Amino acid sequence: MTSPGSAAATDRTALLSVRDLEVRFVTRRATIHAVNGISFDLDPGATLGIVGESGCGKSVSSLAMLGILPQPAGRVKAGQVLLDGRDLVGLSEHDLRQVRGGEIAMIFQDPMTSLNPVLTIGRQITEALRAHLDMDKRAAAEEAVALLDRVGIPDARRRLSDYPHQFSGGMRQRVMIAMAISCRPKVLIADEPTTALDVTIQAQILDLLRTLVDSEGMALILITHDLGVVAGVCERTHVMYAGRFVETGPTTELFARPKHPYTLGLLKSVPRLDERHHRRLEPIGGAPRDMRELPTGCAFAPRCTYATQASWEVLPLLEPTAGGDHRVACHNPVPDAELVAAGLGLGPDADGDAEDDDQWRP
Amino acid sequence: MLRYVALRLLYMVPVLLVLSFVLFAFLRALPGGPAIALLGERATERDLEVLEQRFGLDRPVHEQYFGYMRNLARGDLGVSIRTRRPVREELLDRFPATVELSIGAILVAVLVGVPLGFAAAKRYQGAIDQSSLVASLIGISFPVFFLALLLKYVFAVRLGWLPTIGRIDVRMLTAEHPTGFYLLDGIVTRDWDAFVSAAKHLVLPAIALGTIPLAIITRITRGATLDVVSEDYVRTARAKGLVSSVVNRRHILRNAMLPVVTIVGLQVGLLLTGAILTETVFSWPGMGSWILEAIRFRDYAVLQGGILFFVLVVVLVNLLVDISYAFLNPRIRYR
Amino acid sequence: MSVAEAEARELEIEHVGGGLWRDAWERLRHNKGAIAGAVLLGLFVILAVFAPLIAPYGPNERVAGLAATPPGPTAEHWFGVDEQGRDLLSRVVYGSRLSLLVGVVSVAVGLSFGMLLGATAGYLGGKVDTLIMRIIDIVLSIPGLLFAIALVTLLGRGLVQVMLAVGITTIPVFARLLRGSILAVRESDYVLAARSVGTPGRGLLLRHILPNSVAPVIVAATLAMATAIIDVAGLSFLGLGPAEAGLPEWGAILADNQDRLQASPHLVFFPGFAIVLSVLAINLIGDGLRESIDPKLRA
Numbered sequence: 001m002t003s004p005g006s007a008a009a010t011d012r013t014a015l016l017s018v019r020d021l022e023v024r025f026v027t028r029r030a031t032i033h034a035v036n037g038i039s040f041d042l043d044p045g046a047t048l049g050i051v052g053e054s055g056c057g058k059s060v061s062s063l064a065m066l067g068i069l070p071q072p073a074g075r076v077k078a079g080q081v082l083l084d085g086r087d088l089v090g091l092s093e094h095d096l097r098q099v100r101g102g103e104i105a106m107i108f109q110d111p112m113t114s115l116n117p118v119l120t121i122g123r124q125i126t127e128a129l130r131a132h133l134d135m136d137k138r139a140a141a142e143e144a145v146a147l148l149d150r151v152g153i154p155d156a157r158r159r160l161s162d163y164p165h166q167f168s169g170g171m172r173q174r175v176m177i178a179m180a181i182s183c184r185p186k187v188l189i190a191d192e193p194t195t196a197l198d199v200t201i202q203a204q205i206l207d208l209l210r211t212l213v214d215s216e217g218m219a220l221i222l223i224t225h226d227l228g229v230v231a232g233v234c235e236r237t238h239v240m241y242a243g244r245f246v247e248t249g250p251t252t253e254l255f256a257r258p259k260h261p262y263t264l265g266l267l268k269s270v271p272r273l274d275e276r277h278h279r280r281l282e283p284i285g286g287a288p289r290d291m292r293e294l295p296t297g298c299a300f301a302p303r304c305t306y307a308t309q310a311s312w313e314v315l316p317l318l319e320p321t322a323g324g325d326h327r328v329a330c331h332n333p334v335p336d337a338e339l340v341a342a343g344l345g346l347g348p349d350a351d352g353d354a355e356d357d358d359q360w361r362p
Numbered sequence: 363m364l365r366y367v368a369l370r371l372l373y374m375v376p377v378l379l380v381l382s383f384v385l386f387a388f389l390r391a392l393p394g395g396p397a398i399a400l401l402g403e404r405a406t407e408r409d410l411e412v413l414e415q416r417f418g419l420d421r422p423v424h425e426q427y428f429g430y431m432r433n434l435a436r437g438d439l440g441v442s443i444r445t446r447r448p449v450r451e452e453l454l455d456r457f458p459a460t461v462e463l464s465i466g467a468i469l470v471a472v473l474v475g476v477p478l479g480f481a482a483a484k485r486y487q488g489a490i491d492q493s494s495l496v497a498s499l500i501g502i503s504f505p506v507f508f509l510a511l512l513l514k515y516v517f518a519v520r521l522g523w524l525p526t527i528g529r530i531d532v533r534m535l536t537a538e539h540p541t542g543f544y545l546l547d548g549i550v551t552r553d554w555d556a557f558v559s560a561a562k563h564l565v566l567p568a569i570a571l572g573t574i575p576l577a578i579i580t581r582i583t584r585g586a587t588l589d590v591v592s593e594d595y596v597r598t599a600r601a602k603g604l605v606s607s608v609v610n611r612r613h614i615l616r617n618a619m620l621p622v623v624t625i626v627g628l629q630v631g632l633l634l635t636g637a638i639l640t641e642t643v644f645s646w647p648g649m650g651s652w653i654l655e656a657i658r659f660r661d662y663a664v665l666q667g668g669i670l671f672f673v674l675v676v677v678l679v680n681l682l683v684d685i686s687y688a689f690l691n692p693r694i695r696y697r
Numbered sequence: 698m699s700v701a702e703a704e705a706r707e708l709e710i711e712h713v714g715g716g717l718w719r720d721a722w723e724r725l726r727h728n729k730g731a732i733a734g735a736v737l738l739g740l741f742v743i744l745a746v747f748a749p750l751i752a753p754y755g756p757n758e759r760v761a762g763l764a765a766t767p768p769g770p771t772a773e774h775w776f777g778v779d780e781q782g783r784d785l786l787s788r789v790v791y792g793s794r795l796s797l798l799v800g801v802v803s804v805a806v807g808l809s810f811g812m813l814l815g816a817t818a819g820y821l822g823g824k825v826d827t828l829i830m831r832i833i834d835i836v837l838s839i840p841g842l843l844f845a846i847a848l849v850t851l852l853g854r855g856l857v858q859v860m861l862a863v864g865i866t867t868i869p870v871f872a873r874l875l876r877g878s879i880l881a882v883r884e885s886d887y888v889l890a891a892r893s894v895g896t897p898g899r900g901l902l903l904r905h906i907l908p909n910s911v912a913p914v915i916v917a918a919t920l921a922m923a924t925a926i927i928d929v930a931g932l933s934f935l936g937l938g939p940a941e942a943g944l945p946e947w948g949a950i951l952a953d954n955q956d957r958l959q960a961s962p963h964l965v966f967f968p969g970f971a972i973v974l975s976v977l978a979i980n981l982i983g984d985g986l987r988e989s990i991d992p993k994l995r996a
Contacts, residue, residue: 063597068597068600070592093606097604100600100603101604102603105601106601108594113594113595115595115598116598116599116612116613116617117617117691118616118691118692119613119616120692127604127608131602131605163692165693388847392850392851393851496730499977499980499981500977502980503923503976504973505927505972506931507931507951508951508972511958511965514958515962631839634840635841635843638842639934642934642935643955657850
């Protein structure tokens, strides 16, 4: 089950529907245009990957959805975040609290710093349960044991009274996941859940996430800079650059036929194990945009080899490509011939992921 | 943990021994002596000799030292040359007075400083933040004795709200004092008039003595809170949908308290210095004014006993702080 | 810290260019507190330097009769007169000379001995280091004023002895600080790099280690100066200050008159606020310096 990737496409109600979300950071010295109008729909049980470099606004979008932008600088300038048709933007703090952790839960990047060092993990899991499900202490503790069990922490009952520093990085991320799914949220946002972990642990955590999403029927938004990570987990992928989606579509299609030069650049910089001939990894030249001012044209133009006069002057909007549900915001999409030359565009088996094999779901 | 505490206590023994020796030698090296200080410049040779003989000050220094240590082992701290009372007795009078004053000062500092520093950090660069920073800077710029005099002038002399000197109303001095802590005595003996009087006497000295620790604790709390607020686990707590008061208390303040506890421990030694000055202004019959008088009169027994005892207390308090730190911070485990 | 926060913070640090010291100077210039402190301290320096021109009378000049309860401020005597009939304003103005002198000399004493000890300990390391630091730890555990009281009792109560005593109490702070930064810098990559290209030992200390240790020492020196002024006033207040007769030391004026608090509070207030203002000026500068040299330090 996938949903269309752009704002205009649908009028039926999705589980989570983000409409033209804009986020600004206003400090005394500058205004940062972190997110500049993103829209997407998420159906129950759907899995969406949001991919981009650090600072492209992908984490900020998720914080904005939950209303926990860093204060006092961060604010939602415009847009809607509709959860079951109810707009979360401008919701009272009291109502938002019910949503956070209860209906939308989040997993953060660094499990080393995302758990409170002075509280036992039992306490940290049960406080969410007690806040949302109104459980008593005893019941919450039982539930916490069950949750730890489910995320694969051995000897869960005994470990309830341990502190975060007594867990390894991978185990801590499992604790974070247990905490996030504790109140059976409808949407789980995982913000770079594997970035801080060892490669072998990464695969385990991704496996766990995938299993949980399947069994709990949660929708998943996976935020990452690593295309390899979304390939294994997400049905759809949205590529983000300078606070906007530049390319959206089914993951298979996007990997096989990237249309945006930036997506292509990202794919080229991912190492692949299935390579028949060893390809040079190519970094994308230049640095991410200075987000202090909005560009007039395409934000990627300064780093783009395909850029034309129009790229500098006219902001490209997401437009459908030949691939139906596949959309790209680019005046000069990458031609197919180029893809073949780059060793891409060879069909579904040419994905960039090395660590699992069932990534292409029907 | 027990092993750690035992080791720390054991380690104190050589420290105190060395200190007792250094102190003893230092006092004897001071110009002038108790006899001259007590009898005055015009005392005759004969008078001085008699007095020195009586207190054993004519014997060789090492003999005096070993004699003192022998008595110390039996719990005998000697006799004050000025008041002729046993030092132990005086100490038991004076020590509770200073402890009561210091606890009052620390309470003022913590109960005002922690919330203020926290509020300042929560509204970083806001009005509370800016004014608390300025206020704390002014606070540490006040000499304790001047602040004490100022408070005394305004609230005791001008407004007459609070008493000017002493620990309790003179008429109640004869009341029972089973513990020596007058507030506690008031409760124990159910003498509420005495309790109120003792409390009133405590207010100004405690504020005067507590102001500098207050300024320091405010700044430390503010800094620590600023550091903790941007921690990832605070964001996690918010994302869990916790009420903001729970986030503040359980997640932010609890972590921010770690450096504050250390600072409170460090303040204990500094409090005595402040106590000397505060006690002088308010004629507070505590350790500070006791030791100061002893210096003037070269009252060796009082100085030795008083300072050794004081160091012992400081070391013990620091040990307590370290232990409480282990309870607050699970990452610390003493072995 | 999220990406957004990182971005927001990065932008707050203005990029001026021109190295650490110019950055620090730029930040200092925009620090209102530091500016206020510098102006205030400047006023005190002017008072001290031009005391004979500014003060209407000499510090020990009789301008009125003896009085048990001397009168407060009048049009003629702005700060009132004291029990010996001396003009208080003149005494306070001349007193600024003493306080600034005390601050500077004490810190100079502490700084020179402290730096010497700290540099020796930090650079030589080993047993010398252990010995020096042990002693310093012990001294540091004694509250400053108590230590100063002991030293004054030992050395005597002249102005020089008092300054020396207060100066000695600040030695441990500087020694520790310098040793700490030397150890940190000694193991840092750029010094290892310098050593690997064969810069000789002594050159290393002078060229790399010392300049990098200077910043925290300057901050500590400023704050120590404030403490020194307070401590000398405290000693005077306890009757252990400079014993020279008629010295218009603020703490001594205040101490001499604390019994007249009720009838003639001006004798306590004016010297008292002179101490507060001069110390506040120095603290403001020290605080500003600390923030500008290390913007990460917010406590």
